[in-house]
Amino acid sequence: MKELNPAQRDALAEVVNISFGRAVAVLARILRLHIHMSVPHVTMMPTTKLVDYIFSVLTEPKTLTLVQQSFKGELFGEAVMVLSSVSGKELVRVMSRTMPLPSLAPDKLEMEVLLEVGNILISSCLGELAKLVGMDIGFDAPEVFWHNLAPGAVRPPISASLSEALVIRIATSVEKSTIEGFLVVMLLEQTWQKLVEGIDELLAQVEPAQR
Amino acid sequence: MSYPSSACPTSPCILVVDDSRLARAMVRKALGKGWRIIEASCGPEAIEKFQAYKPWAVVMDLTMPGMNGLEAITRIKQLEPKAKIVVVTADIQEGSVRMARERGALAVLPKPLDPQKITSLLKELFS
Numbered sequence: 515m516k517e518l519n520p521a522q523r524d525a526l527a528e529v530v531n532i533s534f535g536r537a538v539a540v541l542a543r544i545l546r547l548h549i550h551m552s553v554p555h556v557t558m559m560p561t562t563k564l565v566d567y568i569f570s571v572l573t574e575p576k577t578l579t580l581v582q583q584s585f586k587g588e589l590f591g592e593a594v595m596v597l598s599s600v601s602g603k604e605l606v607r608v609m610s611r612t613m614p615l616p617s618l619a620p621d622k623l624e625m626e627v628l629l630e631v632g633n634i635l636i637s638s639c640l641g642e643l644a645k646l647v648g649m650d651i652g653f654d655a656p657e658v659f660w661h662n663l664a665p666g667a668v669r670p671p672i673s674a675s676l677s678e679a680l681v682i683r684i685a686t687s688v689e690k691s692t693i694e695g696f697l698v699v700m701l702l703e704q705t706w707q708k709l710v711e712g713i714d715e716l717l718a719q720v721e722p723a724q725r
Numbered sequence: 726m727s728y729p730s731s732a733c734p735t736s737p738c739i740l741v742v743d744d745s746r747l748a749r750a751m752v753r754k755a756l757g758k759g760w761r762i763i764e765a766s767c768g769p770e771a772i773e774k775f776q777a778y779k780p781w782a783v784v785m786d787l788t789m790p791g792m793n794g795l796e797a798i799t800r801i802k803q804l805e806p807k808a809k810i811v812v813v814t815a816d817i818q819e820g821s822v823r824m825a826r827e828r829g830a831l832a833v834l835p836k837p838l839d840p841q842k843i844t845s846l847l848k849e850l851f852s
Contacts, residue, residue, distance in 0.1 A: 521746065521747075534815070
């Protein structure tokens, strides 16, 4: 696992906080809802430990849907929105009250909604994060990477080159529904190094002595 | 003790409340010289320091663990209804901005902070 000093950890958490806030605002405007925003909990871990960590932290019945989106440019890797199926269904129920949704079978509709929400959350959050550390990135189309992933089931394949994961735990509420999930950013080794350099530059601009 | 404190009349005291050290440093840098900056990293510490220093204005984050910024604003306003509070937040939803204003925030500025906006706002309030 990559070690960050306390100032770098604090700065990374603040950059994620700002980026996530921007993504939540975009999502709230589209959904025409207020989303209660709590402090995003940020951790770093090797991608090999990712799935076990996510299952160990979730409080709801533990079946997951993963929406994945690749990003490239000065930062390169894969971002994944992870939502428990209970939260996914809640999101569809809440959205159906505020906007017209296509007439599809429930399972198909849930996937469509999660694709769209994943796309907004990932591109807004990572786009802002890259901007804050002075970098440009572009995105591929999102795809449902895994649906109804259960503990003990075959794990999603993660490329060995994506060694490190930035894990943002999301526990928020929309109206009276609790939405629980994660935004995971998996980075190539050299990309991780670039991100740390970007964080260091940000710190140097603000308070050189913090480094 | 009167509000705001007259202990340091030539450099007005600003209380900056944010759980992130980087965010507090950004506000400190944006404000530059001419202000006496006091920092707090959470809501309870903000209330304690507000009572101790009677700052001329408070720059407050909304999203903090434990007591969030909205609760802290309410508590400070109960202590001192004339308190000047400016919110600087990543939560830029219309509903959050409205709630902060309803609790008594004079203005809500988005993160990342625009240094010119906060300095001109505080100078305007000060004049």
